[in-house]
Amino acid sequence: MKLYGDPGSGSTRRVLAALYHIGAEFDFEQIDLFKGDNRTPEFLALNPNGTIPVLVDGGTVLFEASAINFHLAEKFRSDLLPAVVHAGFMETDINAHMRDAIKPLLRNLCIKRFGRLDEVIAPILFLAGPAASYITGTIIDADGGYNV
Known part of the structure; x- marks a missing residue:
């Protein structure tokens, strides 16, 4: 897994907190918004909105912190989600x-x-x-x- 973001971003920090809580192994690539790293063709291919964070997990690309955290909690069966959600609700x-x-x-x-x-x-x-x-x-x- 690879997370693209900026530690100064609250949304990126939310995903980092979830990753550390879960104990998942991941790579981190800092995206400097002030330098326009989020507007490069390579980054826009991952997220056409040009926003951070972005998580690449195998063939799955997710953006928006809530969607990423939901994916992580579901994938790792984390206590971040109630058991009823894991059951399919x-x-x-x-x-x-x-x-x-x-x-x-x-x-x-x-x-x-x-x-x-x-x-x-x-x-x-x-x-x-x-x-x-x-x-x-x-x-x-x-x-x-x-x-x-």
Whole structure:
């Protein structure tokens, strides 16, 4: 395994902490963002976003610290994940993580595009039904109102 990153990056430190906790053997290549190491063709072939950290594990290339740490914990059966996740119930955690990541982006987009979020929620709820509450975090009241 090889980790590309910068120890000054909080995301890289999160992955390093997981690697050290697990006791995995790995190589580390420092990527100097100020020198543009993350914009070289070789690095962009690993991660087209040009962000760190990046983990290469055999034929698997992962970026984003959460995805890398999830992979490491799953691969090494680490105590970093609860036993129920190892048993195959990881989809819920991934969905929750994605929802938490997408929700603020969606809200900001709605506010930027339409002005007020509450003016946008009603049509979304009407068009998407229960799925809209999953995406927007809106709670539909029993009387048909909504709570952002």
